[in-house]
Amino acid sequence: MKLSKLAKTLKPSATLAITAKAKELKSKGIDIIGFGAGEPDFDTPDNIKDAAKQSIDSGFTKYTAASGIVELKEAIRNRIYSDYGLKYENNQILVGSGAKHVLYNLFNVLIDENDEVLIPAPYWVSYPEQVKICGGVPVILNGSQEDDFKVTPKQILSRCSKKTKILVLNYPSNPTGATYNRKELEEIAEVAKEKNLIVLSDEIYDKIIYSGEKHVSFPELSEDTKERTILINGVSKTYSMTGWRIGYAAGNSDVISAMNNLSGQSTSNPTSISQKAAIEAFSGDQQKVTEMLKEFEIRKDFISSFLNKIEGIKCFVPRGAFYVFPDISYYFGKKYKGKNISNSIDFTDFLLEEAKVAVVPGIEFGSDNHIRISYATSIEDIKEGTKRIKESLKDL
Secondary structure (H helix, E strand, C coil): CCCCHHHHHCCCCHHHHHHHHHHHHHHCCCCCEECCCCCCCCCCCHHHHHHHHHHHHCCCCCCCCCCCCHHHHHHHHHHHHHHHCCCCCHHHEEEECCHHHHHHHHHHHHCCCCCEEEEEECCCCHHHHHHHHCCCEEEEEECCHHHCCCCCHHHHHHHCCCCEEEEEEECCCCCCCCCCCHHHHHHHHHHHHHCCCEEEEECCCCCCECCCCCCCCHHHCCHHHHHHEEEEEECCCCCCCHHHCCEEEECCHHHHHHHHHHHHCCCCCCCHHHHHHHHHHHHCCCHHHHHHHHHHHHHHHHHHHHHHCCCCCECCCCCECCEECCECHHHCCCEECCEECCCHHHHHHHHHHHHCEECEEHHHHCCCCEEEEECCCCHHHHHHHHHHHHHHHCCC
């Protein structure tokens, strides 16, 4: 069968691919340390699982409204208000089958052919691909490690054109762990206002932020930023609910209505049982969130310190999320078993073959000098995996 032009251009998810490859090797009895997965290794808290079980037992297993049940929208509204003092109405909330699905819907209802979308790099792998699926043009803004991987208002202004429609912000960032303070966000907000940009603020890691820092939500900056921002979040990272597939958007009611229509013609509603579980996640005891954050911080401190002691590796210390994004370009030009290491893919292949460690090449995130390592795994695996990396690099 002949595939469409779109199908021929789509790239597979690098993170899912590397995780699948690591699992395949493990199934063959090979001892692989997996640093590829972008999901917490903690179990979903019991109170959330109990809410799902009650949903099943009570027969809440049928279709719901495409944009989510009212009780969940209210739980989301209450959580946003409690955390950031932002008020939204039910018609300004859409629940989707994971934040990725919500982003897909959002791009599809906003982007016309050749509309430009500003995407700071390093970026989450799906942003450019989803923009291209919609016929849009991803315009990449490169943030350097020397500047903590942040983009500046000047950079944003320099890349704006008459076709620029959306600015994507993701903070704390996947893959770098970088985040923005209030002053930096206010400066970006001024540019967004000047250029009349829609801001897509992906804050899925908002609760995983370190050193006692407080996350500043972009729409809380002013009434203008709230009106031009679509806030994206969900339960996957904060509550260790990646497989439950619940994400949400909050913002302009016309945009939310259009996203609802798209959901109605594609996926229909998010899973009813997962919606009930998400109500408990947003409304119930938040102690487990605090406990997970403490463990993530211990892992972050260890892995960033360890990597920075390895010859040639420069590792930015994350401010949030659960990834490190070390610069490994020092090793480009070196060889192993007659093979040249010329880029992040070669380096990743080397680590998988020689160290039996799975990481994700930085080229997938827009920076070929780096690799992404997820520390959403046990401290024992982190210690063993980083030790293997250090030992294997001595052979180059």
